[in-house]
Amino acid sequence: MASPNSGVTLINTFTVDSGSQRKLMDLLVSASEQTMRHLPGFRTARVYQGVDGTSVANCVEWRSREDITYMLQQAGAQQHIAEIRKITKGNPQVFELHHEVKGLPEAEKKEDRAILSAEHEIVISRKWEECFDLCRSLDRWHEFMPAVRNARAIWERSGDQEIEITAHFNDQVLTWRSRREIIPDQKMIRFWSLTPRYPIKALGGTWFFEPKGSGETRVNVSHNFELADAGQEPTVRAGISRNMIGDLKGMKEYLEKTL
DSSP states (O other), X not given: OOOTTOOEEEEEEEEOOGGGHHHHHHHHHHHHHHTGGGSTTEEEEEEEEOTTSSEEEEEEEESOHHHHHHHHTSHHHHHHHHHHHXXXXXXXXXXXXXXXOOOOOGGGOSSOOOEEEEEEEEEESSOHHHHHHHHHOGGGHHHHOTTEEEEEEEEXXXXXXXXXXXXXXXXXXXXXXXEEEEEGGGTEEEEEESSOOTTEEEEEEEEEEEXXXXXXXXXXXXXXXXXXXXXXXXXXXXXXXXXXXXHHHHHHHHHHTTO
16 A cells, blocks of 8 residues: 555646657756756656657656645746647646555566567668558558468557458468557557467567668568467577568568569
8 A cells, every 4th residue: 555655646648749749858857857856845757758759748746735736836837837838738637646566576576587589671672661651551461471361450540550460370370469559750660469379478579661872771670579488489489580581571572573
């Protein structure tokens, strides 16, 4: 349960356009450093950057609700709030800690999580936007990814998708669901499995598209995965690498065939 000295936390969440996220975070950091930390009852402030590029959260811990009330009455705080409202309107809420669960010391963990990785890349004689768009287009996957039979979006919203894939993996045809974050500003597509199949416990990774000279692109695919049975690593690693290499070679051949 909460300690009697746990205080209260003011959590303010914001939604902005991607071009304003950095400016808003800088304003929040400045407000904490220039004003909030000098007021009575202030304990700590944390600014969180949403990975979607449009979200920001500001979490400020105070000694009491009375300290928050006092802060809101100060001219310096009001000035910072006015500057922030020129960009967006927040949703501030005050919370009291109900319960806290702390992690065990590493020596007491019941199991060691062995996160494995595999990575492959290829250079394609096309601009990165073309490579990125092809990877984003699920309805074209079966045209260049040798293992894929079908891929479709279950739902999608602002660059966030849940997708269903049917594909060959080693000697099986499997269907699974994944989430994808499509991030053009970072030239990246991030994914992770929602329904991993034994012996895979967890799997995720990224596609990264690095522009090179003369209209070329280095396409890098990486997978991070965790296994329920460490003895299956050679088989799983071989299947993941086989599919990654096939996807990259297929993308290269598909995009360069008209050159």
